[in-house]
Amino acid sequence: MKITKICCIGAGYVGGPSCAVIAHKCPDVTVTVVDLSQERIDQWNSDNLPIFEPGLEEVVKSCRGKNLFFSTEIDKTIIEAELIIISVNTPTKTYGLGKGRAADLKYIESAARKIAEVSTSSKVVVEKSTVPVKAAESVNNILSANHKHGVRYQVLSNPEFLAEGTAISDLLFPDRVLIGGPQTPEGREAIDALSWVYQHWIPMEKIITMNTWSSELSKLAANAFLAQRISSINAMSAICEATGADVSEVSHAIGTDTRIGARFLQASIGFGGSCFQKDVLNLVYLSECLNLPEVAAYWQQVIEMNEYQKRRFANRIISALFNTVANKKIAIFGFAFKKDTADTRETPSLYICKYLMEEAALVSIYDPKVDHKQIVSDLTDPAVSDKETVDKLVTITTDPYEAAKGAHAIVICTEWDEFKTYNYQRIYDSMLKPAFIFDGRMILDHQSLLELGYHVETVGRRLVRNSVNRLQAMPK
Ligand SMILES: NC(=O)c1ccc[n+]([C@@H]2O[C@H](COP(=O)([O-])OP(=O)(O)OC[C@H]3O[C@@H](n4cnc5c(N)ncnc54)[C@H](O)[C@@H]3O)[C@@H](O)[C@H]2O)c1
Known part of the structure; x- marks a missing residue:
């Protein structure tokens, strides 16, 4: 499986910096970060980035417009990508069952439904947002219940460990990268594809799979x-x-x-x-x-x-x-x-x-x-x-x-x-x-x-x- 195009859904504190670093380190891959918020995307495309992180501006400027793009064209970007990273927010629920404690997965669900709705080819879907255990299973259920003929999905968990304030150095020199996925031949192939992206700058022994x-x-x-x-x-x-x-x-x-x-x-x-x-x-x-x-x-x-x-x-x-x-x-x-x-x-x-x-x-x-x-x-x-x-x-x-x-x-x-x-x-x-x-x-x-x-x-x-x-x- 060859990755040439990555779509990241969610241009926030995680999606922006992590995909900027991926683009910076993988000149052979086109990375497009999409978001529902036009204002946020406009900021990412401006000189005034929406978030402050030491070193972020340099990394963004080194590849923006070359192999790093910020866009609100969500459907088109999903259709073109082989690998889709979900990094939308998962705030604490403020209503209903689990109010004040459970994670609100409505943004994850809407991202998964959008992927299922528009995809015309098979995808590796990477859950980067922090989620409760078994959320990947729910994403998988949504995708497989709505898949089109011939379109297959592999859902991986790849949680992000960056800390705000040191995000760029955390991303460049992580203690480890974690990739969880189905222990099947297709699952292993998807894990290898995501691992290949990280191997552009991270030693193999730091990429942990489970x-x-x-x-x-x-x-x-x-x-x-x-x-x-x-x-x-x-x-x-x-x-x-x-x-x-x-x-x-x-x-x-x-x-x-x-x-x-x-x-x-x-x-x-x-x-x-x-x-x-x-x-x-x-x-x-x-x-x-x-x-x-x-x-x-x-x-x-x-x-x-x-x-x-x-x-x-x-x-x-x-x-x-x-x-x-x-x-x-x-x-x-x-x-x-x-x-x-x-x-x-x-x-x-x-x-x-x-x-x-x-x-x-x-x-x-x-x-x-x-x-x-x-x-x-x-x-x-x-x-x-x-x-x-x-x-x-x-x-x-x-x-x-x-x-x-x-x-x-x-x-x-x-x-x-x-x-x-x-x-x-x-x-x-x-x-x-x-x-x-x-x-x-x-x-x-x-x-x-x-x-x-x-x-x-x-x-x-x-x-x-x-x-x-x-x-x-x-x-x-
Ligand atoms: N902030 C951190 O330091 C950090 C570190 C590690 C992990 N995380 C986890 O990463 C995830 C993202 O956190 P964040 O701080 O980047 O959040 P954020 O609020 O900064 O960004 C999320 C973005 O997703 C967009 N979005 C939501 N639903 C969408 C949809 N359906 N389609 C397109 N865009 C959509 C929002 O408009 C927003 O811009 C959370 O699960 C968080 O727990 C955060």
Whole structure:
């Protein structure tokens, strides 16, 4: 089976970067990314790409118009391609059965129905979206129930492991590529065809093949394990704050154990992003449906801990500011859910803003990359607040010094590197006193800030200045 044309359905955070890298590495293959949204496609075809990722622009510009195309001509692109990648969104359901937990597969289903409707030749269909176990079977059922004479489909699972903020290097140098598929001669042929695409730049030993269900479950399991590590260290941070232990020291101590490893042990205000919560909830729902209530409860606790961490941090801001933030200006540094992305889905920053706005604080938001319209749209979501409240309480600035001027407090919500480089003396001089910094990402030099006169609060560590101006964790 020879692959000359690939169609990717869904030009989002996964479809765009992953297909740009495929096109970049496979000059012998034409890759067309299609989407229902004309606006998104226009952005991909412009100088202003719809998403920010370090290195993405260079990769797109190196092959766009040569063997990489962005289009809304969905039918034509499907008809021409031998291999179709589905990378549409699979958000948590907001209605009906499984509301708030199950993955909403309506976009996957409509993509599968479209493929069945227009295809006139056999295809390999690749499920790249994150889905519950057995979703590939549903896709297969839709395709085979609607197939035309002589048209055959092989459905593979090829979950994506890129992390936003490092998507391009993750795609260029992945830890592994997972391909799940039917263990039949036709299935193996389809697996080999997809594997051939990746072999253009990824060593064979990193391309792992397995059965479809293992592959689907592995993606959910990977995200659940990562989220669980964050919730575990955040649980430790609460113990640290209550005892005088220092969570950085604890994470260093346990991270140097090679059995545990150092990554994902950074305490913070909690995880965000479009995937961790959604995928853990998906796993919870799956476990419940399989009548495994203990397993469901185990993973549910990862989410509960994350909620607890965000709530705990927001409460600390209020209580440190003498139990009232009404009419106090509070600078929010960072609105993206993590650094090096402009994505705000499930961002802890929104939670903190909402919490402070409910207490009538005047929030002044600065983020180096997130579009102001996006911040307003997130804040005016009916679940957050109304437009009138946003107009009254929120300002969004393009200058961090302006955001902090006249403020009672700065809250670090995202770990952007530039936050470490500011002139905190200048900021201190422009703030009301006492001037507070709440470092929700543990990125600043707390000792220097204390020496400048700030009152500093962070996660998992209680800070005091002693007589020789040296930072100490405070004994109980
Ligand atoms: N964002 C991440 O970091 C990440 C990482 C790994 C896996 N994933 C998974 O990848 C999938 C996609 O995530 P994303 O962040 O790229 O989502 P996204 O919302 O950024 O993009 C999805 C795109 O699909 C389009 N779409 C939906 N239905 C369509 C249809 N029938 N035809 C054509 N286009 C359609 C939407 O318009 C949208 O542009 C999800 O399942 C997600 O869980 C995401």
